[in-house]
Structures are given as C-alpha cells and as structure tokens.
Amino acid sequence: MDAAGRILEWNRAAALTFGYAREEVMGRDLADTIVPACSRQDHRDGLARFLQTGDGPLVGARTELSAIHRDGYEFPVEISIACDASADGGAPTFHAFLHDISERRLSENVLAAVRSVTTAMARADTPEQALEALLDRLGRDMQWDVGGFWATAGDGMLELAAGWRRDRVDATEFERLSRQLRLEAGAGLPGLALERGEPVWIDDYPADPGMLRARAARTAGLHSAVAVPATREGEVVGVIEFLSADVRVRDRAAVGALATVGGHIGELLGVLEERHALLRRLETLALTDQLTGLPNRRAWEDTLARELARAARDALPACIAVLDIDAFKRYNDERGHLAGDALLSQAAEAWRTQLRGGDVLARYGGDEFAALIPGRALETAVVVVERLRRAAPEGCTCSAGVAMWDGAETAVDLFGRADAALYVAKQSGRNQLAAAS
Numbered sequence: 131m132d133a134a135g136r137i138l139e140w141n142r143a144a145a146l147t148f149g150y151a152r153e154e155v156m157g158r159d160l161a162d163t164i165v166p167a168c169s170r171q172d173h174r175d176g177l178a179r180f181l182q183t184g185d186g187p188l189v190g191a192r193t194e195l196s197a198i199h200r201d202g203y204e205f206p207v208e209i210s211i212a213c214d215a216s217a218d219g220g221a222p223t224f225h226a227f228l229h230d231i232s233e234r235r236l237s238e239n240v241l242a243a244v245r246s247v248t249t250a251m252a253r254a255d256t257p258e259q260a261l262e263a264l265l266d267r268l269g270r271d272m273q274w275d276v277g278g279f280w281a282t283a284g285d286g287m288l289e290l291a292a293g294w295r296r297d298r299v300d301a302t303e304f305e306r307l308s309r310q311l312r313l314e315a316g317a318g319l320p321g322l323a324l325e326r327g328e329p330v331w332i333d334d335y336p337a338d339p340g341m342l343r344a345r346a347a348r349t350a351g352l353h354s355a356v357a358v359p360a361t362r363e364g365e366v367v368g369v370i371e372f373l374s375a376d377v378r379v380r381d382r383a384a385v386g387a388l389a390t391v392g393g394h395i396g397e398l399l400g401v402l403e404e405r406h407a408l409l410r411r412l413e414t415l416a417l418t419d420q421l422t423g424l425p426n427r428r429a430w431e432d433t434l435a436r437e438l439a440r441a442a443r444d445a446l447p448a449c450i451a452v453l454d455i456d457a458f459k460r461y462n463d464e465r466g467h468l469a470g471d472a473l474l475s476q477a478a479e480a481w482r483t484q485l486r487g488g489d490v491l492a493r494y495g496g497d498e499f500a501a502l503i504p505g506r507a508l509e510t511a512v513v514v515v516e517r518l519r520r521a522a523p524e525g526c527t528c529s530a531g532v533a534m535w536d537g538a539e540t541a542v543d544l545f546g547r548a549d550a551a552l553y554v555a556k557q558s559g560r561n562q563l564a565a566a567s
Contacts, residue, residue: 131160133221135177147207147230149200166198166379180213181222189213189224194231202333204379206235235383246271246391261292264395265370272384274372275299276352278308279360280320281368288313288320288369299375304346311342318342320369323357327366329389330357331380335373347373354378358388362396370395419493421471422478430492430500434541437490437504441535448535449511450544451501452552453481453518456527456560458497470497476523484521485514500545508534508565516563529555533566 132138137160140152148164155163161170180186189211197207209228246267265277276299281291290308295301311318315325319341322330335341335355336348347355355373359366370392417429425433434450441448455461455477462470474497481499482491490502501518503511515530522528531551535544547566555564 131224131226133177133181133223135160135174137163138223147228148197164197166196166204168376169196186211186213197228198379202379204381205230205232206383207231232382258292262294265292265294268370268388268391269294269296269372272372272387273374275375276301276304276350276373278320278371279368280313280324280371282324282366283312286315288324291368299350299352301346301350301352304343304350304352307343307346313342319355319357320371323359323369323371324366327359329359329385331385332356333380334377351375356385356388358385358392360392360396362393367396422475422493424478424482424499425490425492427492427494430490430494430502431541433490433492434502434545437502438535438541438544441504442537446505447507449503449506449508449532450535450548451503451511451515451518451530451532452494452545452548453499453501453515453528453530454552454556455497455522456529456556458526461526473523473526477526477528480521480523481518484518489514500548508532512563512565519563527561529560530563531555531566532563 137155137158140150140155142152145151150163161173165173176186176188180189188209190213192208192210194206194208196204198204207228208231209226212225212227213222214225215222246264249263249267261279265279269275269277275296277294278290279292280288283289289312293305293308295305313321313324315321319330319332319335322340332338332341332355334353336344336353338344341347341355347353352373352375354377355371357369357371360368360370370388372388417425417432419426437448440446455473458470458473461473474493478491478493478499481501485491485501485503488504492500492502494500501515503514506514511534512532515532519528519530529552531548531554533544533548533551539547551564551566555562558564
C-alpha cells in the first residue's frame with residue numbers, strides 16, 4: 131500500500147483470501163476494498179497520524195483485526211504491518227502480511243458458546259428458566275441486543291417460548307408482536323431457519339420485505355439478525371433468534387458457533403424437559419391418594435391454607451366438611467380389604483361428580499374425606515354437603531360435619547371444629563349431618 135492508501139501489490143494468497151484477482155484491485159483504495167465499513171475511518175485516521183508523527187500502534191506489531199471478503203462477509207485476520215521508508219525522504223510504502231484465522235476464531239467462539247449453553251442449562255430448574263438464561267448468556271457474550279427462542283408446537287408451527295433483551299434498546303413492541311405470532315415454515319426469520327434447517331443471516335432486518343416484524347424492528351432501532359435451528363436427534367425442535375442495534379456484516383465464526391451449539395441446545399433441552407416432566411409426575415404422586423386419585427392429606431393442607439389466605443384477601447366466606455362412611459370398619463372386616471377399597475373408590479367418584487369446579491375433595495385418611503367449599507356461606511355449604519352425603523354408594527351411609535371459617539382461626543382449628551361436628555353426627559345415630567356453631 132502506498133502512503134495514499136492505494137494498493138501497490140496483491141499476491142496470489144491475497145486473491146484467494148479476499149476473492150479479488152490482482153488486476154481488479156491494483157491502484158484501488160485498500161480501506162474500501164478489504165476494511166469493514168465501521169473501521170475505515172479509523173484506518174484512514176491512523177494512516178494520517180503515522181505519516182505526520184511516525185506513531186502507529188499497528189506498525190511492527192502482530193494484531194488481530196476484522197477484514198471483509200468480496201462476497202460481503204466479515205472474517206478475522208492476524209496481520210503484521212511493516213513500513214518501508216524511502217531512502218530519499220519520499221513517501222513510505224507499507225507491507226502487510228496476514229492470514230485468515232477464521233477456523234481458530236470459530237473454535238474459540240464454539241467453546242465460549244458451548245460454555246454459555248452448558249452453564250445456563252446446569253443452573254436452571256425448568257426448561258423455561260434454561261431458555262431465559264441461555265439467551266442472556268449467548269446474547270451478551272456474542273454482543274446481540276434482542277433474542278428469542280421459538281419452539282416447535284405439536285402442529286409444527288413456531289411459537290415464542292422465551293425472550294431476552296439488553297437495556298440499551300426498547301423492543302417492547304417488537305416483543306409484544308413476537309409473542310402474538312405463530313410462524314409456519316418459511317414465514318419470517320425463524321420460519322426461514324426452520325424451513326432450510328440451517329442458519330439464516332439478515333444484514334438489515336427492517337429493510338427486508340420478507341420480515342414480518344420489520345416495522346416493529348425499525349421502531350426499536352434493530353438491524354442485523356440471525357436465526358439458527360436447534361436440533362434434537364436430527365429434528366428441528368426450535369429456532370434461536372438474535373438481533374442487533376448495529377448493522378453487522380455476516381460473521382462466519384459467530385454463525386458457525388451458533389450453528390454448532392444449536393444441536394447442544396436441542397439435546398440439553400430434551401434432557402431438561404424429561405427431568406422436569408419426571409419431577410412433575412413425582413410431585414403429582416406425592417400429592418395424590420393412590421387408591422381414589424383424590425388429593426391426599428398433604429395436598430389438602432396446602433390447598434386449605436392457600437384458599438383461606440385468598441378468602442381473607444377477598445373478604446369471602448369459606449366452608450369445609452369432614453365426611454366419614456358409617457360402620458366402615460365392620461364393612462371391611464366382613465367383606466375384606468379389597469371390598470373396602472372398592473367402596474372408598476366408589477364413594478370418591480360419586481362425591482367428586484357432585485362438586486363444582488372450584489370445590490376440592492380430598493382423602494384425609496382411612497375412610498375420612500374432606501371437602502372445601504370456598505365462596506359459600508354455611509347455609510349453602512350444608513345443602514352441598516347433604517347432597518354429597520345422599521350420593522354415598524348404595525348399601526352404605528355417610529355422616530358429615532360442616533364448619534364455616536370465622537375469618538381469623540387457623541386451618542387446624544377450622545378442621546377441628548368440622549371434625550367435632552362430625553363426631554356429633556356420629557353420636558346422634560350416624561347417617562346425618564351436623565353443622566358447627
């Protein structure tokens with residue numbers, strides 16, 4: 131390069147690296163040819179400063195910079211610049227020796243991205259938390275501003291499962307629109323990645339007529355974007371999407387890193403989903419009576435505490451009932467435990483069908499059941515519980531005690547009053563209902 135920044139020589143390796151033949155570039159401005167647009171002014175200012183002062187931090191040093199290929203993509207190079215001063219005091223010339231370090235940078239980016247993914251996944255308890263942490267780590271590490279994970283639904287459509295953005299952009303409208311959309315293959319940026327099964331890069335998202343959220347992206351000041359499929363066992367299970375407030379030239383190392391971790395994300399999400407589903411099943415089992423399928427005592431106590439708190443907040447009444455099958459021990463002794471279990475199951479099913487959606491029926495223990503009737507006064511609750519009592523399976527009778535929460539007592543005290551009313555009903559001859567005063 132001469133002192134005016136024009137190309138003086140261009141060897142075969144340069145032609146292979148940048149895509150220009152020697153005859154195409156001789157005499158051209160070097161900055162306009164291989165320097166990314168965002169760095170051209172810095173290049174020219176640095177050259178001018180060196181010619182005036184002899185001070186140039188890049189001269190005589192080995193430095194990593196970004197260069198731009200003829201095809202428009204940006205890639206990293208390692209460069210060493212030497213200055214050849216003219217013997218007669220004329221203008222100097224500059225010689226640059228460089229090589230493409232894309233493969234090395236790709237490896238570094240892949241390692242960093244995989245580290246971000248595994249760290250986010252390892253610290254998350256649910257798939258939703260994992261996706262939010264994943265977008266945050268990848269987005270910040272790779273200098274994006276807005277991100278999203280689009281999951282494939284059962285019908286093959288894409289839906290936004292998680293979103294993320296940095297504080298420097300206001301993408302409220304863009305996020306709202308994204309959450310409203312369901313994208314088929316080929317629709318919008320995520321749909322293109324789903325259809326092609328490979329990364330899709332958009333230099334300027336708002337300027338592309340095929341982008342469904344172009345207007346919202348323009349309002350948010352977003353420009354360059356990338357979407358990468360997340361796969362599991364070769365199938366696309368979602369699409370990772372990132373957008374930047376800057377206009378970025380396609381970075382092969384960044385895209386390659388995202389493409390590589392796409393498979394890791396899909397597989398790790400699968401493991402998380404399976405683990406989460408197992409934990410939900412275990413939690414359900416822990417709160418369910420195995421014989422009747424009703425909530426068990428632990429679930430009853432949790433639900434009662436929650437409903438009493440809501441009743442206090444909303445100033446609503448709440449009633450509970452304790453039901454007991456009369457002479458169940460004798461029935462069990464005479465007919466056997468299998469018959470007793472069958473009777474309990476029949477009673478649970480009969481009573482469950484008599485309750486409305488907001489009511490709760492639980493097996494408290496043995497042959498004792500508990501019913502929660504929120505939002506109803508004692509008189510109405512008595513009618514409901516009497517209907518339950520009369521729905522007992524044929525061949526048996528049932529006794530019940532009902533109590534209405536006084537607005538201050540504990541759940542234990544409320545249950546104690548209902549249980550005491552049940553005792554009164556039993557002592558009064560069974561097959562009847564008693565209400566606590």
